[in-house]
Amino acid sequence: MTEIIEILLVEDNPSDVKLAIRAFEKNNLANKVQVLRDGEEALEYLFGTGRYAEKTDRVQPKVILLDLKLPIIDGHEVLKRIKSDPQTRMIPVVVMTSSNYEKDMVESYQLGVNSYVQKPVDFEQFIEAVRQLGLYWLLVNKVPYTNE
Amino acid sequence: MWAFWGDLFDSSGFPPRWKCGEWSPGLGWLHIVSDLAIGAAYFVIPFLLAYYATRYKKFPFKGLVPFFVAFVIMCGLTHLMDATIFWWPAYRLSGLLKFFTAIISWASVFAIIRITPQFFGLRSASELEREIAERTADLAESEELLKLAVDVAGLGLMQIDYHTGTTELSSLAAAFFDLPAGKPVPRTVVHDRFHPDDRPELERRIAQCLDSKGDGLFAFEHRVVRTDGSVRWLNVRKRVFFDGNGPLRGVLISADVTERKLAAMVVEASEERLRLTLEAGSMGTFEVDLKTGKSVWNDVEFRLLGLRPGEIEPGPDAFFRFVHPDDLSDVQSKWDIATRTGKFEAEFRIIRADGQLRWIAGAGTFFYGTPEKAEVLPTLARFLGVNYDITERKQVEAALIASDQLARERAEELAATLDAVPAAIFISHDPECQHMTGNRAANALVRIPRGTEISLSAPEGIKPRHFKAMKDGRELRADELPAQQAAHGIPVENFEFTLAFDDGTDREMLAYATTLRNEQGRPRGAISVLVEITDRKVAEAALKAREAQLLSFVEHAPAAIAMLDREMNYLAVSQRWMNDYGREQNLVGRNHYDVHPDLPAKWKEIHRKALAGEPHSNEEDLWVQANGNQLWLRRAVRPWLDASGVIGGIMILSEDITLRKQAENKIRTLNAELEDRVVLRTAQLQEVNLELESFSYSVSHDLRAPLRAINGFSQILIEDYRSQLPADAQDSLHEICDNAERMGRLIDHLLAFSRLGRQELKKSEVSMNAIVQECLSALSHNQSAEFRVAELAPAFADAALVKQVWQNLIDNALKYSRSSTPPVIEIGSRTVDQETVYFVKDNGVGFDMQYVHKLFKVFNRLHHQNEFEGTGVGLAIVQRVILRHGGRVWAEAKPKLGATFYFSLPTEEQSNHDGNH
Known part of the structure; x- marks a missing residue:
């Protein structure tokens, strides 16, 4: 946990988490990943509340990978909260979901998502997608410096 | 002595004679009457004497007369006095009277004595003989004298x-x-x-x-x-x-006395001449002395001829020179006659000296001269005549003649007009109509040539016999005929009768006739007009026949029909009407309102309006009968016209639609129930749709995750343990990965397919050329197929879905022709009958047409998976999209010879049209 968290992965499906982490590992990004299992935890982490109220060393991630189908608070709600709060509004959010429903995609963009990626069934494609996401959002994309 | 006589009329001292002596009334009255008679006789004598004395101037005894008269009167007076004395004893007067009578008597005696010898002279017989002879000679002489005288x-x-x-x-x-x-x-x-x-x-x-x-x-x-x-x-x-x-x-x-008579005639003539002169004031006079032949004209006579007075020598021949040549011989011959008859009268024209033509009237008469000797009879001596200008009178006469001419022309025009009138006009010339004439139409009507008698009242032998006037089946008497009635002063109007001809033809006539009256207002004839109404009668008969037909039709019509008169009495009803409303009574002749006293008031109003000519119909009307029955009726009420074209009553067509009405109500109830059910079903369907939606969502989301896990972890096994796993195990893991992927694709396609059914179409004008080019350009560059794309007709469709269709068909074609060398894919379109057909043709493996029905079904495939991969959803999507657009999809193929897939889309016009339904 010495590495600075740069990727926040909000995903409740453990298989997907494992596959995602394997993908990050292949790209040497695994140590910068913080996995959260539901929407509530994600929000607590991001706003320093609940379970993460005491964690003062917490930093804002460079990108949030958000599944839509989450327990307790779903992905759309989480996205809405992130994008409606000035503290988190600047953080790029990439929705990564199994749904290829246009409705989900439209709603996500309306809530201000930065990118929408459908999780492919094919593992190699999945690895490739994660790699590109990491590269892009962590290395290519520039965000303004936020004053904490 | 004189004193005594002074009281001449005093009768005192004497009693009346009745009292003097013993007078019996007989004796007294004998005296009285005799004295009065003697007195009266004495009074008469002097009058006779005086009369003859004055009349006969040669009376020889004139000297005697006064004495004799006085003597007789006095004698008469004494007798009167004697009669008077019986009552009035005036003896003094009587004495005096007698005294004077005595004097006069004696005077008379002396006078008579003097003339007595003369009075009583006696002659002898010889004296008488001689006297006779003398007298005879005197007589002959006096006769001779008389003759001479x-x-x-x-x-x-x-x-x-x-x-x-x-x-x-x-x-x-x-x-x-x-x-x-x-x-x-x-x-x-x-x-x-x-x-x-x-x-x-x-x-x-x-x-x-x-x-x-x-x-x-x-x-x-x-x-x-x-x-x-x-x-x-x-x-x-x-x-x-x-x-x-x-x-x-x-x-x-x-x-x-001829001359006297002629003179009187001449006076008469001159008086006439004077009168004419006074009247005309411009009378020319001429006088011809027949002895000398000399003529005298007055100034006016000269001026009449246009001459100055005295300009020429007057005379008959001079006058004749001015007479119009056409009239000259007439005037001259009249003049010649006048010289014998003594009268001249002529009217003639003259040409005046100034050339003017004037009309002159001349009149004259001869005068007889006084005979010069007693034996010579009076002879014509001179001729007196007058001439005067009658030009104006002639003009007036000419004008009168002209106006007569005009009147005649009018009469001719009237006659011509009458002839032109198509109606037959008869003129009766006497009150008995024994003679009648007609205009052309009249003669034609009765088939009698002009100039032949046409009156049925003409005497036997003259009157026409080839036709009769009939009415009500009998022959009309002559005095019943319209002209004859009018000729007797009874005007006739609208009199209908029949002219029946021998040849069997009947002409129906309508007659009008008016009386012609003379100046005293008495009928002198008539004018009658006959108008032929045979056609009208025939039409009336036809109408009556039609009316009868109508009644018969009404009775036998399979609908409920009633025909009513103006008083709403039934004239005819159909059997159906009897069944429906008759209540088993015979209705004809009865009143509608009596039979149905419970009719709604508004129906009566409708009947009243229909009788006034306003038809009515309604699709349904409720009649709540007195017994509570509710009848639904569909009715038409309209007036019918009788033979004369006026509204004779109304016809009611009434259909009992109670059963239909009940059925309709039932249907309405059912429909309402159905509507409710539809709403319910729709709600259920929406619910199901929602469920399906969430199911699909779950499928897309939740089913994919395990597949990904299966695939992912199998892949990890292969990557991490490749060296430790035997080749079989590795193949198995690959198989697992492939199947997981394949299932993922299946799920994707299935979801896409199911979404098509629910997705709303967003139609617009679409360029098929552009879409096809898009699809082709997205293809990978390493494929070697040859595309032959024709110019494509644009479509009116949902662009995204149509693109899917093209994509699928092109993919399909590529897939099944990839073994061909080279693959050739043709794309084209044609528009036929508001429908555009597009096709994609390949030269691939084709298929057996007996399985064509499976081609477009989901998950149905005609090839093995190991031969040609696929989920079996692509063509099903194509069909679903095209069907939703109202088009058709079909295919033609032969194994190994390629396949052609067709789809059609309605044109925009047709599409809109369908959309409106």
Whole structure:
């Protein structure tokens, strides 16, 4: 946990988490990943509340990978909260979901998502997608410096 | 003495004679009456004496008369006095009267004594003989003297002997009668000379005076005609003497009064001339002296001829020069006649000196000159005449003639007009209509040529016999015919009857007739007009027949029909009406409202309006009957016209639609229930749709995750343990990965397919060329197929879905032709009948047409998975999209010879049209 968290992965499906982490590992990004299992935890982490109220060393991630189908608070709600709060509004959010429903995609963009990626069934494609996401959002994309 | 006489009328001292002595009334009255009679007689004598004394101037005893008169009167007075004294004893007066009477008596005596010898002179017999001889000679002399006197006086003397029946005429009388003088001629010869016009009266008077009971006197003026034809006027006096047997002889004295008569005529003529002169004021006069031949004209006469007075020498021949040549011979011949008859009258034209044409009336008369000797008869001496200008009168006459002409022309025009009138017009010329004439149409109607009698009232043998006037099945009497009625003063209007002809044809007539009246207002004839109404009658009969047909139709019509008259009584009802509303009664003749007293008031109003000509119909109307029954009726109420074209009543067509109405209500209830059910089902369907939605969502989301895990972890196994796993195990893991991927694709396609069914179409004008190019450009560059793309018709469709269709078909074609060398894919379109057909043709493996029905079904495939991969959803999507657009999809193929896939889309017009339904 010495590495600075740069990727926040909000995903409740453990298989997907494992596959995602394997993908990050292949790209040497695994140590910068913080996995959260539901929407509530994600929000607590991001706003320093609940379970993460005491964690003062917490930093804002460079990108949030958000599944839509989450327990307790779903992905759309989480996205809405992130994008409606000035503290988190600047953080790029990439929705990564199994749904290829246009409705989900439209709603996500309306809530201000930065990118929408459908999780492919094919593992190699999945690895490739994660790699590109990491590269892009962590290395290519520039965000303004936020004053904490 | 004088004192005594002073009281002359004093009767005192004397008693009336009745009291003096013993008078019996008989004796007294004898005295009185006798005295009065004697007195009266004495009074008469002097009057007679005085009368004769004054009348007969040669009375010889004139000196005696006064004495004698006085003597007689005095005698009369004394007798009167004697009668008076019986009551009034005036003896003094009586004495005085007697005294004077005595004096007068004696004076008379002396006067008589003086003339007595003269009065009573006696003659002897010889004295008498001589006296007779003297007298006879005197008589002959006096007869001779009479003859002479008569002759000298210019009188004719005729002596008639009735015994011999002859007349002897004096020379003058002989001249008057143009008979021999001095010898007896038969009376009849004399009578022959009488003017025929005067003869009857003359003979009557002659007979009268020959009657011995009469006085035998005769006086008359008459004409005689002499052998030369000249006429003389005679004034005749005649005396007839009679003996015991009758007329003995007669004396007749005649005077020629011709001149006097002519003079009177001339006076008459000159009075006439004067009158004319006064009236006209511009009278020309002319006078011709027949002895000298000289003429005199007045100034006006000259001016009449356009001459200055005295400009020419006047005279008949001078005048004739101005007479119009056409009239000259007439004027001259009249003048010649005038010289014999003494009268001239003519109207003629002259051409005046100034050339003007004038009409002149001339009149004149001859005057007789005074005869110079007694024997010579008066002769024509001069001619007096007048001429005056009658040009204006002639013009007026001409105008009158012209107006007569005009009237005649009008009459001709009227006759021509009458002939032009198509109606038959008859004119009756007498009240009995024995003679009638007609205009052309009238003659044509009764088939009688013009000029032949057409009156049925004409006498037998003349009246036409080839037709009769009939009415109500019998022949009309002559006095019942319209013209005859009108000719008797009864005007006729709208009289209908039939002219029945021998040949069997009947002509129906409508007659009008008016009376013609004379100036006294009495009927003198009639004008009657006959209008043929046969056609109308035939039409009426036809209408009646139709009415009967209608009634029959009504009775037998399979609908409920009632025909009613104006009072709403049934005339006819159909059997159906009887069944529906008749209540098993015979309705004909009964009143609708009596049969159905419970009819709604508004229906009665509808009936009233229909009777006024306003038809009515309604699709349904409720009749709540008195017994509570509810009848639903569909009705039509309309007026019907009788034969004369007026509304004879109404016809009601009524259909009992109660059952239909009930059925409709049932259907309405069912429909409402169905509507509810549809709403319910729709709600259920929406629910199901929602469920399906969430199911799909779950499928897409939740089913994919395990697949990904299966695939991912199998992959990890292969990557991490490749060296430790035997080849079989590795193949198995690959198999797992492939199947997981394949299932993922299946899920994707299935979801896409299911979403198509729910997705809303967003149609717009779509360029198929552009879409096809998009699809082709997205293809990977390493494929070697040859595309032959024709110009494609644009479509009206949902662009995204149509692109999917093209994509799928092109993919399909590529897939199944990839083994061909080279693959050739043709794309094209054609528009037929508001439908555009697109096709994609390949030269691939094709398929057997017997399985074509499976081609477009989901998950149905005609090839093995190891031969050609696929989920079996692509063509199903194509079909679903095209069907949702209202198009069709089909395919043609042969194994190994390629396949052609067609789809059609409606054109925009057709698409909109369908969309409206």
